Amino acid sequence: MSLHNLFASRISGMKASEIRELLKLLDQPDIISFAGGIPDPALFPVEAFQQAMAKALGGGNHAASLQYSASEGYLPLREWIAGEMGRLGIPCAAGNILITSGSQQALDYLGKLFLSPGDTALVGWPTYLGALGAFNAYEPRYDRLQPGGNRSAADYVAAAGAGRVKFAYLSVDFANPTGVTLTQAERENVLDLAEDLDCAVIEDAAYQSLRYDGEAIPPILALEIARKGNIDACRTVYCGSFSKTLSPGLRIGWVCAAKSVINQMVLLKQAGDLHTATLNQMAIAEVAKDDFDGHLQALRASYRARRDRMLAALERHMPDGVEWTRPEGGMFVWLTLPKGMDGADLLARSLRTEKVAFVPGGAFFADGSGRNSLRLNFSSPSQQAIDEGVARLGRVLQAALAPARGLSVAG
Amino acid sequence: MSLHNLFASRISGMKASEIRELLKLLDQPDIISFAGGIPDPALFPVEAFQQAMAKALGGGNHAASLQYSASEGYLPLREWIAGEMGRLGIPCAAGNILITSGSQQALDYLGKLFLSPGDTALVGWPTYLGALGAFNAYEPRYDRLQPGGNRSAADYVAAAGAGRVKFAYLSVDFANPTGVTLTQAERENVLDLAEDLDCAVIEDAAYQSLRYDGEAIPPILALEIARKGNIDACRTVYCGSFSKTLSPGLRIGWVCAAKSVINQMVLLKQAGDLHTATLNQMAIAEVAKDDFDGHLQALRASYRARRDRMLAALERHMPDGVEWTRPEGGMFVWLTLPKGMDGADLLARSLRTEKVAFVPGGAFFADGSGRNSLRLNFSSPSQQAIDEGVARLGRVLQAALAPARGLSVAG
Numbered sequence: 105m106s107l108h109n110l111f112a113s114r115i116s117g118m119k120a121s122e123i124r125e126l127l128k129l130l131d132q133p134d135i136i137s138f139a140g141g142i143p144d145p146a147l148f149p150v151e152a153f154q155q156a157m158a159k160a161l162g163g164g165n166h167a168a169s170l171q172y173s174a175s176e177g178y179l180p181l182r183e184w185i186a187g188e189m190g191r192l193g194i195p196c197a198a199g200n201i202l203i204t205s206g207s208q209q210a211l212d213y214l215g216k217l218f219l220s221p222g223d224t225a226l227v228g229w230p231t232y233l234g235a236l237g238a239f240n241a242y243e244p245r246y247d248r249l250q251p252g253g254n255r256s257a258a259d260y261v262a263a264a265g266a267g268r269v270k271f272a273y274l275s276v277d278f279a280n281p282t283g284v285t286l287t288q289a290e291r292e293n294v295l296d297l298a299e300d301l302d303c304a305v306i307e308d309a310a311y312q313s314l315r316y317d318g319e320a321i322p323p324i325l326a327l328e329i330a331r332k333g334n335i336d337a338c339r340t341v342y343c344g345s346f347s348k349t350l351s352p353g354l355r356i357g358w359v360c361a362a363k364s365v366i367n368q369m370v371l372l373k374q375a376g377d378l379h380t381a382t383l384n385q386m387a388i389a390e391v392a393k394d395d396f397d398g399h400l401q402a403l404r405a406s407y408r409a410r411r412d413r414m415l416a417a418l419e420r421h422m423p424d425g426v427e428w429t430r431p432e433g434g435m436f437v438w439l440t441l442p443k444g445m446d447g448a449d450l451l452a453r454s455l456r457t458e459k460v461a462f463v464p465g466g467a468f469f470a471d472g473s474g475r476n477s478l479r480l481n482f483s484s485p486s487q488q489a490i491d492e493g494v495a496r497l498g499r500v501l502q503a504a505l506a507p508a509r510g511l512s513v514a515g
Numbered sequence: 516m517s518l519h520n521l522f523a524s525r526i527s528g529m530k531a532s533e534i535r536e537l538l539k540l541l542d543q544p545d546i547i548s549f550a551g552g553i554p555d556p557a558l559f560p561v562e563a564f565q566q567a568m569a570k571a572l573g574g575g576n577h578a579a580s581l582q583y584s585a586s587e588g589y590l591p592l593r594e595w596i597a598g599e600m601g602r603l604g605i606p607c608a609a610g611n612i613l614i615t616s617g618s619q620q621a622l623d624y625l626g627k628l629f630l631s632p633g634d635t636a637l638v639g640w641p642t643y644l645g646a647l648g649a650f651n652a653y654e655p656r657y658d659r660l661q662p663g664g665n666r667s668a669a670d671y672v673a674a675a676g677a678g679r680v681k682f683a684y685l686s687v688d689f690a691n692p693t694g695v696t697l698t699q700a701e702r703e704n705v706l707d708l709a710e711d712l713d714c715a716v717i718e719d720a721a722y723q724s725l726r727y728d729g730e731a732i733p734p735i736l737a738l739e740i741a742r743k744g745n746i747d748a749c750r751t752v753y754c755g756s757f758s759k760t761l762s763p764g765l766r767i768g769w770v771c772a773a774k775s776v777i778n779q780m781v782l783l784k785q786a787g788d789l790h791t792a793t794l795n796q797m798a799i800a801e802v803a804k805d806d807f808d809g810h811l812q813a814l815r816a817s818y819r820a821r822r823d824r825m826l827a828a829l830e831r832h833m834p835d836g837v838e839w840t841r842p843e844g845g846m847f848v849w850l851t852l853p854k855g856m857d858g859a860d861l862l863a864r865s866l867r868t869e870k871v872a873f874v875p876g877g878a879f880f881a882d883g884s885g886r887n888s889l890r891l892n893f894s895s896p897s898q899q900a901i902d903e904g905v906a907r908l909g910r911v912l913q914a915a916l917a918p919a920r921g922l923s924v925a926g
Binding site for chain 1: 559627630794
């Protein structure tokens with residue numbers, strides 16, 4: 105007996121993620137893994153959470169913290185976030201904020217809000233794998249977003265066929281998977297294109313707080329507010345998260361957008377899971393108010409050192425023909441291998457011969473291209489593990505490249 | 516500027532819930548509210564949660580509790596739930612359990628799993644409002660499920676038109692909103708119909724643990740296992756929740772079903788919000804293991820007394836022509852008013868003249884019928900408030916009925 109014949113048509117487009125299958129490998133202690141995208145748990149503000157939880161459950165507060173609460177989220181948290189958004193050049197009020205169960209849920213609900221089957225979502229080649237996973241449920245077409253590229257709005261409209269371009273999705277700072285940051289000119293280009301297409305912009309800011317050097321660039325939503333005067337006139341939807349700063353396990357993210365968008369998303373939230381866990385929102389609000397900036401400084405110092413260590417190790421160990429990004433923040437370095445190499449094949453070889461894990465790049469491309477690439481995470485392994493793991497990866501790549509080059513010479 | 520012209524077609528079917536708008540009234544202290552569906556926070560096992568949270572955040576456990584975790588859920592919790600399911604006549608393993616962010620999320624994901632636009636969902640007239648809210652996002656048609664009714668499978672197929680009947684959704688014990696429990700024969704009828712239609716059965720067991728008297732009846736999934744030998748051969752999907760037993764604010768529910776269904780739902784969970792909050796799952800597992808049965812006994816004693824108080828007050832105060840259910844458990848009594856009366860009009864009058872709140876019944880009917888009904892909650896108000904509130908409601912109904920009857924006599 106199987107119910108597969110009863111499944112909706114959307115289900116055929118939803119497959120197991122390569123990353124998810126890979127994470128199962130992390131349980132093997134002798135593997136050095138650059139495959140995750142997870143924070144270092146040693147940096148979680150655990151004492152602050154212990155105190156915040158004790159407070160939220162003590163003194164009668166449990167009557168609120170363990171109870172149902174509003175679909176839009178816990179008001180003091182929404183107010184605190186609105187204040188933070190103001191510091192980023194996005195003046196707004198609590199009414200512009202919806203709390204979600206992590207920013208992954210924001211992506212799911214935004215797909216649900218905008219995408220009818222056959223509509224087009226513009227995404228990067230590559231883009232965040234979880235965004236493709238969320239959007240796939242709504243059966244879109246994908247087209248390639250190239251900020252500053254030479255395609256006109258008419259070209260995008262033509263490619264969208266009978267559907268409509270509904271939004272451009274992009275991660276602007278130290279993007280997952282590439283670590284690349286969009287310039288201000290590229291952000292303005294995205295806004296121009298969105299105006300021409302009359303589509304929304306989904307700005308994924310999951311890594312925004314994790315800048316290790318260079319000057320901060322205003323979020324797209326801030327640039328649009330600068331054009332239009334206020335957030336309620338804007339088409340950009342900003343998705344934020346506490347997963348990379350305080351704790352991913354509590355599943356707290358947010359959406360910041362025009363009130364008309366937030367009001368509709370509150371209905372999706374109500375229909376989807378009623379509300380985000382009350383206790384978690386109260387705890388995050390308490391911890392965030394305590395010393396968010398101080399905590400971020402400690403995080404940045406630790407991750408900056410690991411990024412530097414990884415970039416230095418790559419210089420030492422990567423063979424000729426391998427290129428990589430130099431991210432100003434975030435958690436990832438992106439490697440591009442010589443054409444014809446396949447990251448998935450390499451992973452199989454790497455796990456067998458050197459016990460080092462990473463994510464093959466192909467999964468991040470909506471069109472299945474980009475197989476000669478891979479993603480390395482530096483937030484999770486120690487500096488020693490980074491040195492050793494990159495050395496191992498260098499040997500894997502040397503071995504993979506050697507026969508091909510040998511043949512080329514022989515031929 | 517509005518993005519409404521960009522919204523997907525499904526959005527037009529998603530409206531604000533009457534209950535949600537009503538809950539905003541609860542902030543007024545002089546209103547006696549029978550409108551909520553919420554547990555009494557005085558019954559939350561707060562000390563157990565304090566200890567469980569301290570444990571989950573102490574002794575290095577924060578490295579797991581604050582971190583990302585598996586989409587299927589926390590294994591010790593899934594194992595504990597599988598054991599509980601066994602006690603209900605549903606032998607199963609952790610692989611048959613998915614943890615969700617409350618059972619509302621299970622309903623959303625089941626709609627996503629099964630419903631293509633135009634497919635039919637069979638639901639009760641009335642049914643749980645939140646189920647309609649969740650399913651509406653997937654643009655189904657609704658047809659009326661009548662266990663033991665005289666419509667054949669062919670009748671349902673004919674009514675489904677070009678779409679297909681994908682599932683029958685029902686709450687079997689002390690249903691929200693009616694408080695009614697399905698007999699074993701009716702449960703068998705639902706299974707027979709599902710076999711004939713080759714559709715799934717979604718069994719909402721949110722109130723299952725809250726039985727105050729009478730004998731427990733096996734869940735539909737248990738009856739199907741008795742027919743077929745094992746859960747992996749079954750078409751019934753059981754949705755459970757800790758919201759009515761331990762805490763709704765932590766948002767922990769589960770789905771118990773054939774592994775092939777769970778495996779697909781894990782992909783929806785991964786795409787939807789990655790996983791349910793890790794800390795919350797660990798805390799619930801700890802509290803549940805501690806003394807779940809003892810806690811349930813205390814809950815049942817308290818709610819049983821309130822149900823008895825409400826039924827006695829209804830006997831005293833309801834005018835002739837008003838009928839109501841006598842639930843064996845749960846949180847709700849359902850009133851049916853004389854034909855032609857409108858629960859929504861009555862609420863407006865009731866709030867104005869007597870300051871007593873309830874939920875008008877019409878919202879629970881997928882076809883918009885049933886306006887001469889209303890739902891009363893007895894789990895949230897005190898016994899004194901129940902006495903006083905039902906007396907007030909009696910006056911409202913007397914006043915509403917009087918002119919009509921006067922006219923009738925005069926006419």
